Amino acid sequence: MTVRVTRALLRGLSPTDAAALWKVQQDSGAPVEAGLFASWLEDDANAAAWGKLEDAWSAFDAADDAVFEDLRAAALAAGPWNATTTPWRWVAGAAAAVAVIGGAALLLPRPAKPPVVADMRDAGDILVASGGAVKAIVLPDGSRMTLDVDSRARVAFGNGRRVSLDRGRALFDVRHDSAHPFSVAARGRTIIDVGTRFEVGVAPSSLRVALFEGGVRIEGGGSATVLRPGQAFVANAGKPDRVSLLAPGAEALWRQGLAEFDNATLAEAIEQLNASSEVKLVIVDPRVAALRVSGRFRLHDPLRFATTVAEILPVRVVRIDPARIELRYRR
Incomplete structure (x- = not known):
């Protein structure tokens, strides 16, 4: 079963969720109102959300790391196209896939x-x-x-x-x-x-x-x-x-230089990352320490980790010196 993309459906979605919906529509060939996509892109927030999604997705097209390929394949397969799926569920699935791709594109550099x-x-x-x-x-x-x-x-x-x-x-x-x-x-x-x-x-x-x-x-x-x-x-x-x-x-994650977190606090994740990097991440604000993160990340690139966290959590990145990066709470 496919879902027709309509103005009424888009009206209840955030720019990020709507961008995920459009990506699924384009990859699946689901029907759409004529001219609706161009009209949706005229809004600056929508255009920004679409641009970010396209940048993340294109990173997978150009990737030469097997981890990228596995993640992209999983994301592409995430759209549950069956008769029991509601529009809200498959939009949420698409948005989750985009989040995985966006994080992986920044967190998975070339092999160590x-x-x-x-x-x-x-x-x-x-x-x-x-x-x-x-x-x-x-x-x-x-x-x-x-x-x-x-x-x-x-x-x-x-x-x-x-x-x-x-x-x-x-x-x-x-x-x-x-x-x-x-x-x-x-x-x-x-x-x-x-x-x-x-x-x-x-x-x-x-x-x-x-x-x-x-x-x-x-x-x-x-x-x-x-x-x-x-x-x-x-x-x-x-x-x-x-x-x-x-x-x-x-063990395979260890050998690939990866760490996997499941709803870990940022303090816990950073402690593990710091054990595998000469450049240290620093948290001084308990509000930042208590924030939570999930996913699979490479261990040896703390700046990419910090930059990506700043995209999805209320933190900002401050480079203190060549060996120290601080994550501060963003109001």
Whole structure:
């Protein structure tokens, strides 16, 4: 079933929703009043909404990133053309697709630099991933550590297998050795593993451990927590520890340099982004910190993230210095 686009239908829509409706109409061939589109475009607000939509959509036409192609295909398929769909539902679906496209066009830059590969033979090394590149390290026992951008770790393999993660994020693929457990120290906790694949993320006020395969035990803070594959452990300063389920494909997102948020506060999202970037986002206003964001974003381009957030939330972007960007409340 298709819906005829009429003046009466457009009258009840905002410029953004109406632009989404027009896009669906043009892609689907739904009937329309003669001359109605040109008449609608004469209004400045409508013309601005249409221009923004066209810019976002055209970014997908020219994209050479597979993530762009997947998102565009999903957006194009979002129009529910069936007999049970009401006009309001499919307009809302179209508007949601446009929001996804607009955010993705700004938040998904070209793929990050390939990992720098290092082969460690000596214990006691301090390892830093900088210069915008992820560092993949083969540890002395053959285990692998992938150190995210702007992350720092210390490795001690002289008596046991120990890594201390001082900042940032690291993905561990541990070689099995039941006689010599592998441990990671981070923010006063110790993550103990025998042979598995897991991620550890350190931020100024939080610790996150995600388990993809095998098993780990997290000790410290007056308690011990055992994770199963597909679970994540989060410890925030001043709050109870919690364990939650990982989103499907969480490890693949990590390897692609992506983060996925589901109604996270802006403070929570920025803390995760800051752990993977040399340029830091700063919030000083609790009203900004409490705003919420959802979606899948690239981790290593904080300025694009900030600019996009300013398009959809009441915030403005202030570049304090080359290494710091502040998000301020916009009245």
